[in-house]
Amino acid sequence: MDTLVWGGYSRISDDPDDERFGVKRQREDIEDAIEKLGGVLASELLFEENDTSAYKKRRVTIRDEYGEERVAYRVLRPVWAEAMRALRAGRINALMVYDLDRLARDPRDLEDAIEAVERFGAKIVSANSSTINLNSSDGQAWARMMVVMANKSSADTSRRVKRAHLALAQVGTPVGGSRPFGYLRDKVTHDPAEAPLVKQAVQDVLDGASLRSIAERWEAAGVKSVRGK
Numbered sequence: 001m002d003t004l005v006w007g008g009y010s011r012i013s014d015d016p017d018d019e020r021f022g023v024k025r026q027r028e029d030i031e032d033a034i035e036k037l038g039g040v041l042a043s044e045l046l047f048e049e050n051d052t053s054a055y056k057k058r059r060v061t062i063r064d065e066y067g068e069e070r071v072a073y074r075v076l077r078p079v080w081a082e083a084m085r086a087l088r089a090g091r092i093n094a095l096m097v098y099d100l101d102r103l104a105r106d107p108r109d110l111e112d113a114i115e116a117v118e119r120f121g122a123k124i125v126s127a128n129s130s131t132i133n134l135n136s137s138d139g140q141a142w143a144r145m146m147v148v149m150a151n152k153s154s155a156d157t158s159r160r161v162k163r164a165h166l167a168l169a170q171v172g173t174p175v176g177g178s179r180p181f182g183y184l185r186d187k188v189t190h191d192p193a194e195a196p197l198v199k200q201a202v203q204d205v206l207d208g209a210s211l212r213s214i215a216e217r218w219e220a221a222g223v224k225s226v227r228g229k
Contacts, residue, residue: 004123006034007045007092009083011102015051016177023050026098026127033127034096045092049079054105055154075106084112087122094123100132100143105150114140178226197223 010026027046034041057073064070086092097103103124104110116122117134126132132146133139168175174187182198184191201214 004037004039004094005045005092006039006041007047007083007086007095008034008041009047009049009080009095009097009103011049011052011054011077011080011098013051013053013055018050020050023048026102029127030096030098033125039094041096045086047079047083047086049077052077052079054080054102054109055151055158057106075109077109080109084116087116087124088120090120093121094125096125096127099126099128100146101150104147105154107144107147107151110143110147114143181226194223 008027008030010023010030012020012022012026015022027048030046031041054075054077056075058076060072060074060076061069062072062074064072083095087095103113103126113124114134117124117140124134132143134143165175172188179185179187182191182194183189197218204214205211
C-alpha cells in the first residue's frame with residue numbers, strides 16, 4: 001500500500017431525467033478529497049452510478065456459498081459491484097466515496113466493503129466524513145451503526161410514501177413525475193392520439209395477443225413514449 005491507486009464512487013438515488021447534477025457535484029468533492037491526500041483520480045476510475053437506489057431490493061436468482069441455486073432479494077448496483085471487483089482484483093487499492101449513505105444503505109453492501117478492506121488490503125474513506133474509515137475497527141463499528149439507521153430511515157420513508165400514494169389513488173388524484181402514456185399533462189384527460197392505442201392494446205391482450213406483438217406494432221407505426229423515444 002506504499003502507492004495508492006485511487007478510485008472514486010458517486011451515486012444518486014433519483015434522477016429520472018438523467019441530468020447528473022448530483023453525481024457531478026459529488027465527483028468534484030471526491031476529486032478534491034483525493035487531491036488533499038496527495039492522490040489523483042483518473043477519469044476511468046470514477047465509478048458513477050446515477051438514478052440508482054442503495055435500498056430497494058429486487059428478486060433475483062443466485063447460487064449461494066453452499067452451491068444452492070435459489071431466489072433471493074438483493075439491492076442491485078452494477079457500478080458498485082464493479083468498484084468492488086476493482087478493489088479485490090487490485091486494479092485500485094483505495095476508494096473515495098462521497099459519504100457513507102452513498103456507499104451503502106443495505107448492511108450486506110457494507111459488509112462487502114469491509115471484506116475488501118480486511119481481506120484484500122483496500123482503503124475506503126469518505127470525502128465528507130472524517131469519522132468514517134473502514135480501515136479501523138472503530139470506523140467499521142460506527143459505519144455499521146450508521147448504515148442500520150440509514151436503512152431504517154429509507155424503510156420509514158418508503159412506508160410513508162406508499163401510504164400517501166394509496167390515499168391519493170383512492171381519490172383519483174394524479175401524482176408527480178412524467179404524464180402516463182395515454183393522458184395529457186394534467187394526467188386526467190385522455191390524450192386523443194394515445195388513449196385509443198391503449199384501449200385497443202388492452203382488448204388485444206384480452207383476446208390473446210402478446211405484449212411483444214403490440215410493442216412491435218407500435219414501433220412500426222412510429223408511436224413514441226412520453227419522452228419522445
